[in-house]
Amino acid sequence: MKKLPSSGFVPLMDIKKRFGLAVKERRGALGISQEELAMRIGADQAYVSRMEAGRMNVTLETAEQVATAMHCDVAELLGEAG
Secondary structure (H helix, E strand, O other), X not given: OOOOOOOOOXXXXXXXXXXHHHHHHHHHHHOOOHHHHHHHHOOOHHHHHHHHOOOOOOOHHHHHHHHHHOXXXXXXXXXXXX
16 A cells, blocks of 8 residues: 555545546456447547546546446545556
């Protein structure tokens, strides 16, 4: 487990990457493509690719859409992946 900085602040990039990895792992476990997930959330494949790579700062609404599309809770996608 990573030690938090003394301020308790977790860098934004870390959470984006963790979220993206969790999405990718969950999507793989479900056996669906990026294209399928994109269709389920009303986005395009490139958006899902950027999200999984941790390059998207998704909104809470999008996180909820992704979780719903993959039959899980948002909390599962925001927790530690791996």
